Amino acid sequence: MDLAELQATIRATYGEADRARGVDATFGWFVEEVGELSRAIRREGHGRQVEEFGDVLAWLVTLADLCDVDITEAARRYGHGCPKCDASPCTCVHG
Amino acid sequence: MDLAELQATIRATYGEADRARGVDATFGWFVEEVGELSRAIRREGHGRQVEEFGDVLAWLVTLADLCDVDITEAARRYGHGCPKCDASPCTCVHG
Numbered sequence: 001m002d003l004a005e006l007q008a009t010i011r012a013t014y015g016e017a018d019r020a021r022g023v024d025a026t027f028g029w030f031v032e033e034v035g036e037l038s039r040a041i042r043r044e045g046h047g048r049q050v051e052e053f054g055d056v057l058a059w060l061v062t063l064a065d066l067c068d069v070d071i072t073e074a075a076r077r078y079g080h081g082c083p084k085c086d087a088s089p090c091t092c093v094h095g
Numbered sequence: 096m097d098l099a100e101l102q103a104t105i106r107a108t109y110g111e112a113d114r115a116r117g118v119d120a121t122f123g124w125f126v127e128e129v130g131e132l133s134r135a136i137r138r139e140g141h142g143r144q145v146e147e148f149g150d151v152l153a154w155l156v157t158l159a160d161l162c163d164v165d166i167t168e169a170a171r172r173y174g175h176g177c178p179k180c181d182a183s184p185c186t187c188v189h190g
Contacts, residue, residue, distance in 0.1 A: 001098045001167050001174060012175045013183040022177045023136060034129060041162060054169035056153045056177075064148045067136060072096050074149035077129060079096060083149075085170065088108040 003061075003072045010061045018066045026066055030059035098156075105156045113161045121161055125154035157185045 018026055040052040041070045064071045083089030113121055128150045129149030135147040159166045 001170050003098060003101070005106050006098070006173065010173060011106075013173070013185045016184055026138065027133060031129065031132060034126065038098060038122065038185065043124065046163070049162055049164050050169050051172070053155070053166060054172045056155060057152075057166065057170055058173045060148070063136075065114045067144055067148075068141070069144050069148050070164075071148060071152065072146050072176055075096050075101055075152055077146070077149045078101065078105060078108070078153045081104065088104065089186065090108045 003075055007061050010058060011065050014062050015065065017025055019030075023063070023066055026059070026063050030056070030063050032058050035079050048093050098170055099165075100164050102156050102160055105153060109157050110160065113157050118158070118161055121154070121158050125151070125158050128154050158173050 003054045020030075033052065037049075037052040037056050061071050064074065077083040080086075082090035082092055085091045097178050117126075128147065132144075132147040132151050159169065172178040172190045175181075177185035177187055179187045
């Protein structure tokens with residue numbers, strides 16, 4: 001799936017409601033989905049986890065669109081490895 | 096950018112460190128980036144916002160990979176509109 005197409009579809013689906021709701025309230029919805037993802041990882045099975053990862057991704061993309069951020073441009077930093085050390089595998093220290 | 100290619104690159108870049116760190120600690124890193132995204136949206140400019148959306152997306156994809164979730168399968172629910180009402184624009188009520 002192409003990220004730019006996903007952003008365009010999400011804009012067509014939710015853009016008008018997002019703009020009416022605004023950035024702060026949309027961030028709240030996004031964080032609610034992050035909580036549901038946490039629960040799915042800890043207590044639920046693979047099917048629910050797939051759904052919740054999809055929900056968090058969709059709210060992240062809709063929030064990016066509301067902030068005039070191109071999620072493809074955002075993803076491009078990771079397109080060839082780590083944006084900090086430029087290596088793949090990464091040679092940064094992440095605890 | 097193709098989501099499956101992004102997941103494969105992120106797995107090659109971070110997969111070994113992710114598996115050593117585990118799901119719980121990786122979720123912690125993901126949430127830290129969500130906090131940084133909040134700050135970027137509230138207080139910083141477009142360039143920082145692009146970076147932070149990229150960081151949150153990358154940690155979401157790396158977490159999905161650690162949970163054996165195909166982020167493309169997860170995104171597919173939103174590929175043609177709202178997964179609840181099947182419409183685009185969405186006709187669900189989201190506050």
